[in-house]
Amino acid sequence: MFAEIPDLIFQFIIDVDNNYSFPLFSKSIEEIFELSTSDFLNNIKSAISERIHPSDRDLFFQSFVKARKQVSRWEVEFRGILPEKGLRWFKISSKSELSSDGKVSFFGHLSDITELKDKELKLRISEERFQFALEASTTGVWDWNMLTNKVFYSSLSLKILELESADVLDDPERWDQIVHPDDLPKYYSDIQDHFENKIPYYENYHRVMTSSGNYKWILDRGKVIERDEQGKPLRVIGTHTDISVQKEKELELIKTMKLYSDQNSRLLNFSHIVSHNLSTQAGNIKSILDFIDIDEKKETIKEMLIHLRTVSNDLNDTILNLNQIVQIQSNMSIIIRPLNLVEYINKTISTIKNFNSETNANIINNVPEYVTITFNPAYLESVLLNFVTNAIRYAHPDRSPIIIFDYTIEKEGHKVLKIKDNGLGIDLDAYGDLLFGMYRTFHKHKDARGIGLHITKNQIEAMNGKVFVESEVGVGTVFKIVFNDEL
Structure with a gap:
């Protein structure tokens, strides 16, 4: 029977x-x-000792001495060097018994575990490579x-979340709680599509x-x-990769x-305006001069010179407006400093009343006195003045204008100033895309030039801010300035 057993009994x-x-x-x-x-x-002892790898002899004999002394199980793994097979791994497993005469008997077997050790080594190397690949x-x-x-999370998954232990994050619902609310719908949709076998793997x-x-x-x-047999998922394995740097780029x-x-787009719009306005006014000047050449009557010349003066003034205004836009968009060294918002709102209110003492506008300032924003002083004065004068200019004929400043x-974390009025309102469905365009007007007012909102938007964007509008015809308008400042 022993001959059939591969181990040494x-x-x-x-x-x-x-x-x-x-x-x-x-x-x-x-x-x-x-x-x-x-x-x-x-020669039992010598025969065994010669076969054991020199580095493992102490381990072998110390384990034996300990088992003999304690009359306990003797188990040890060691390397042997054989004449033909070379380096091999062996394992001894045995139990011990103490007899009345003081003899200790060991009953067990010795196995060749070289193939098992080779597999363990390959597995360990593979795991080390995998771990290195993950860390890298x-x-x-x-x-x-x-x-x-x-859910089990590896140390690197926890490191991404800046956590030390998985104890606080061991169920999938806890992960759902830390996903950004704006990302949850697609996150749920993508993983559900994979669970339902609509896609071969999940990626989000x-x-x-x-x-x-x-x-x-x-x-x-x-x-x-x-x-399971019905196709319901039982186990899912995946990876987390920190892509914050790539995403930010x-x-x-x-x-x-x-x-x-x-x-x-602004450059194209600017070129169209320059081409249209300047060519139109240049054409008007040429036409007037042609009339003077054809009709040399003194009365005709005098009349044409009056027209020429009007066209010249319009041309001058156009050039000044275009020059102002160019200066805003090309000024790279503009002064920016912290400004008290209430101080500039009060200055705007004072300017309006000094300019037109008869105005019946009720201007309400709800902005806290402590609020400061980082802006160019001249731009802030211009922006506030333009919004307020527009609110007065386009007031509803059936009621006195009310202008409200609110801060949110x-x-x-961005600071926001809202300027609300109860004026005529603007049809955003019809004019929303054109609202901040140059020379765009939406009400029949004698002073409307269509340049103020365009300049205002350019000034706000030059400060890396944004401007939005909400309006309803016959009710009023709310302009919202989002400053680049963050709390």
Whole structure:
């Protein structure tokens, strides 16, 4: 029976005088240890010692001495060097018994575990390579057991979230709570599509809140690796990759491209205005001069000179307006400093009353006195004055104008000034896209030139701010200035 067993089966006895004997050992010693029975029995200790790797001899004999002394199990793994097979791994597993005469007997087996050790080594190398690859790529791993509804997160996944332990993040609902609200719908949709086998794997870009309260962009990928008989997911494995740096560069690129697009649009609009207005007025001057050449009557010349003066004044206004726009858009060294918003609103109110003491406008300032914004002083005066004078100029004929200044803070932290009036209002469906265009007018008013809002928008954008409008015909208008300042 022993001949059929590949392991070396043995009974080994050592007495109180350290004499060794092997009452029982299987013939497989010749195959496993490359040692004949006679050589083994003639010098047991020497035969074994010669086969053990020099670096493992102390481990081997110390484990044996300990098992003998404690009369406990003897288990040890060690390397051996054989004449033909070379380096091999072995394992001894045995139990011990103490007899009445002080002898200790070991009953067990010795196995060749070289193939197992080779597999363990390859697995360890593979795991080390995988771990190195994960660490080098800043990619974390997650494993979702849907039966227990528990999720394992690797150390790198936790590092992305600036967490030390997975204890606070062990179920999928906790992850859902830190996903940015704006990203949740597509996040749910993408993973559900994969669960329903509509797509071969799950992939989604979303923001997650870290322990510091800041958001990071991650690329979340996953795949169902186990389903039940009905196709319901049982286990999902995936990765988290921190792509905040790439996403910030992408958003900055989009922002830059939009800036260039807006600048190109303004340049195209500017060139059309220059071409149309200057050519029209130049044509008017030529026509007047042609009339003077044809009709030399003194009365005709006098009349034509009056027209020429009007055209000349219009041309001068056009050139001044265009020059102002060019200065705003090309001024790279404009002065910017903190300004008290209430102070400039009060200055605007005072300017309006001094200019037109008969105005019956009721101007209400709800802005707190402590509010400051970073802006150019001259631009801020111009912006506030233009919005207020427009509100008075386009007041509703059936009621006295009311102008209200309100201050708010957006959820992103940007400071916002709202200027509300109860005037004529603007039909945004008809004129919304044209509202801030140059020489665009929307009411029949004798002083309307269509340049103020265009200049105002350029001044706000030159300060990296934004302007928005809400309006209803017959009710009034609200202009919202979003400053570049953040709390």
